[in-house]
Amino acid sequence: MQNNSRRRFLQNTLIGSAGIAILPAFQSFKVSANDTIRVGFIGCGQQAMNLLNGFRHIKGVQVVAGADVYGIKRQRFEKQVKEYYPSGEVKTYKDYREIIDRTDIDAVVIATPDHWHALIAIDACNAGKDIYQEKPITFTIKESIKVAEAVRRNNVIFATGSQQRSDSNYQHAVGMVHKEAFGKLTKVQAYVGPGPDPYNLPEEPIPADLDWQRWLGPLPQLHFNSALALPISIDPPQKEKGWGRWRYYKETGGGFTCDWGAHNFDIGQWALKKDHSGPVKVIPPGYQGTKHLTYVYDNGLEMVNEPYDEKKTLGLKFWGEDGWIEVSRGSIAASDESLLPPKNRVQDEGLYERSSVHVEDFIHSVRARRDPVAPVEIGQRTVACCILGNVAYELNRPVRWSPESQYFVNDPEAEKFYHREYHNGYKL
Numbered sequence: 001m002q003n004n005s006r007r008r009f010l011q012n013t014l015i016g017s018a019g020i021a022i023l024p025a026f027q028s029f030k031v032s033a034n035d036t037i038r039v040g041f042i043g044c045g046q047q048a049m050n051l052l053n054g055f056r057h058i059k060g061v062q063v064v065a066g067a068d069v070y071g072i073k074r075q076r077f078e079k080q081v082k083e084y085y086p087s088g089e090v091k092t093y094k095d096y097r098e099i100i101d102r103t104d105i106d107a108v109v110i111a112t113p114d115h116w117h118a119l120i121a122i123d124a125c126n127a128g129k130d131i132y133q134e135k136p137i138t139f140t141i142k143e144s145i146k147v148a149e150a151v152r153r154n155n156v157i158f159a160t161g162s163q164q165r166s167d168s169n170y171q172h173a174v175g176m177v178h179k180e181a182f183g184k185l186t187k188v189q190a191y192v193g194p195g196p197d198p199y200n201l202p203e204e205p206i207p208a209d210l211d212w213q214r215w216l217g218p219l220p221q222l223h224f225n226s227a228l229a230l231p232i233s234i235d236p237p238q239k240e241k242g243w244g245r246w247r248y249y250k251e252t253g254g255g256f257t258c259d260w261g262a263h264n265f266d267i268g269q270w271a272l273k274k275d276h277s278g279p280v281k282v283i284p285p286g287y288q289g290t291k292h293l294t295y296v297y298d299n300g301l302e303m304v305n306e307p308y309d310e311k312k313t314l315g316l317k318f319w320g321e322d323g324w325i326e327v328s329r330g331s332i333a334a335s336d337e338s339l340l341p342p343k344n345r346v347q348d349e350g351l352y353e354r355s356s357v358h359v360e361d362f363i364h365s366v367r368a369r370r371d372p373v374a375p376v377e378i379g380q381r382t383v384a385c386c387i388l389g390n391v392a393y394e395l396n397r398p399v400r401w402s403p404e405s406q407y408f409v410n411d412p413e414a415e416k417f418y419h420r421e422y423h424n425g426y427k428l
Contacts, residue, residue: 037366040065040099042120043112044077044092046230046240047134051109051161052077054359056084061363064088065105067096071209076234094211096120100127107157107366110134113246114253116217118143118428121158125150130157132362135262136254136383137376142419144380145406146428151376157365159372160379162266163358164329170267172341173318173327177271181339183321188303190268190316193256195293195393199249201225218426222251254390257293257305260314261386265295266378267316267327268303269385275378278385278403279303284392293389298403305389391417 037060041048044066055061062085066077074092081090096112099105100123107130110120118138124131131151137160138144151158164170177185203223206212212224230240246252247259254261269275279295293305308317308326315328323335334340358373365372384406391414392399400409408414422428 035060037061037106037363038104039063039107039109040067040102040105041077041109041111042067042096042099043110043116043134044068044070044073045111045244048077048109048111049080049239051111051132051359052080052084054356055109055363057356058360058363062088063090065091065093065099065102067093067099069094069211069214070207070229072207072232072234076232079234094214097123100124100129106130107132111161113215113244114258115139115219118147119218119426121147122150122428125154125156125158128154128156130362130366132159132161132359133379134161135266135379136258136386137379138383139254140419141384141387141406141417143428144383148376148380157362157369157372158376158379159358159362159365160374160376160382161358162262162374162379162382164263164267165270165374165378166358166361167329168341169327169330169332173316173325173332174267174271176325176334176339177318177320178273180320182323182325182335185271185301185318185320187301187319188268188271188316189306189308189319190261190264190303191307191312191314192260192264192305193314195257195390196248196250196253196255199251201227201245201249207231213424216424218422218424219252220423228252254386257389257393258383258386261305261389262382264314264316265303265385265389266374266382268295269382270378271316271318272297272301272303274381274403276381278381278406279388279401280403281398281400282388282392283398284396287397293392295385295389387417 039055039061041052041063052063055063063081066074066081068074068077078090078092093099099108108124110117110131110133112120114136117133121131121133138147176182199222202225204225206224210229215229216222227245230242230244232239248255253259274297280298281296283290283294283296285292295303307313313328315326315331317324317326323339325334325339332340361373388399388401394417395413399414400411402409408418
């Protein structure tokens, strides 16, 4: 990317770099009959269905369209929406651009595999649609900067689907870190799991109602395996068994580094007050005695992909000079009880995947025309952090990074991972 393009983007990231935004969990909205926010879903897989279940509970929101390259998932989506909105209407499409082109749709939810995120988001921005986008927001670092530029250029609302930002336990833990309630921060353990593996699944027949070439989009040619686009059944009802494994292969995803890193590295950078910055060096495990993937920041602090318990919980542990606090989904603990949140606090139990608090914050942001709790710049810095970890894994040596220019420091070999070449006629 040209330096002047990066500079324009960086000028937009200089606000709120050290702040902690804790928003009210649930707010009531006064919605008139003609003030309905009409939403279209792009991608109708398992996470989209979870999010659909969250959006339908928000007053003044109506889901009216869905797009997916897999026919049976379009059918399931349409059936479910009609059950949620008996008096409404819903249309489904194979091509997401038919949703983008509809002038009666205000916002879109992008819940496709990562390699499609940037193209769809930029098209949505240029069409003036507000966006709730699943994390990680893009497949490459260059894409993430281009998306952030498009959001600000078109003045649309963009929410990153890093729902832990809206979880009161994570907010409390980060608040304690920022207040130095247990002394100055000395280290962050943020465990996310391993990086991606090479694609080694056997070839299987492509389902008749799956447009595999459209699923691949800008990716190079790859044979089909059902683990990438999990089958479902409508009669009898049967949803996906697990999560699509495109997340865990180098050719189609970023491994746990990007999948769970978009959650836990995101919270770690928030606690480190590096929301609008990033690491200056990333060290892979095995390099000169380093045991775990390690992010080093300009203040000398480190965030390490290291388990903090024997169960290898996907969570974080913050170490201070006078104690610690650890947090994961549904759990928070500390070295001293005084560091914990009030015991009588009401929690949103059992609703995590539908992200009800997080999507409600997005809708509130759409109405108020203000940034949500996880705006595009935060999503952009988080995905850059995640991808840098995979670059260090791939090169098997430290990688130096400039948070100011958002580029590698004197490292032509690492620069090759800044973006991935598009195929099949697609262009960024």
